[in-house]
Amino acid sequence: MINLILVSHSGKLAEGLKDLLREMAAETPILLAAGLADGKIGTDVGRIEQAFGNISDDALILTDIGSATMNAELALELYAGDRDIRFVDVPLVEGGFLAAVLSGQGKSLDEIITALEAEFKK
């Protein structure tokens, strides 16, 4: 089942979104790379790489703003593992809902990305 990696500046935002997504897709594995140490706001390429190390299948990354996206793209460039991990630039909350549900339905990474782009990149 495709894993979702949520990259946000705020740990609380990501935790809250994970709770929301759980209601819709209880089975979809969701990993967080959000906030900094001591609950500070920010994004950290190291946390994204940590999430990459903990995925159980191929994965999709969703981000909030600015440096979350830059750090996600950078982490992907540095990734040397053999999972297929991809980033799609769509709204974090709405995109997360669609991706979580589709992953729960057993859709492939390609199918999920195609659906997200059709929904949000009109």
Add this chain to the structure above:
Amino acid sequence: MKLTTNDLRTALLNAADKMEEHKDELTDLDREIGDGDHGINMSRGFQAVKKELEAKQDFADLGELSKLVGMTLIKTVGGASGPLYGTIFVKFANTWKGVGEAEGDALVSGFEEALEGIKTRGKADAGEKTMIDVWTPFINALKSEGDLSHAIDEGLAHSKTIMATKGRASYFGEATKGVQDPGALSSSLLLNELKEALHD
């Protein structure tokens, strides 16, 4: 113009001191039109670079030095500046792999690759009130053998007058006109030190 590995190392040590001197100014500017952490982030990143460079004095070439600096900045700066400044040095490292001294086209292409890297990473271009507005005139002057100091100052001054359309500052719209972009200022500090490292 020529850049040697040892001169680049010295320039980076000096840049670390400059970031420290301007730490509060960078943070204050970022508080006005951003999230108020630029000075803190740049200080943390360049102090980490300084520590690495003090621990290792001899580098095989510009590539090895640049790679260490890039990876250190990526890991320690944070914010948007980490991936952006990190990308500059990763691009230097790729272009100058195995190169002990860069001059002429090889020198220029390192800077051009770095600028392309920032543009791609930040999805930004010149004229958006970012660090790109200082790097662009610097590289143009490098190519045309113009006055590098003048190019940095002009770029910095022009970027102050325009409105931010990229990054967090863009949310402040018109209010950004007349405020110095903190990323443009930190880039001018770094480029002024790199300029000192370039010799005929």
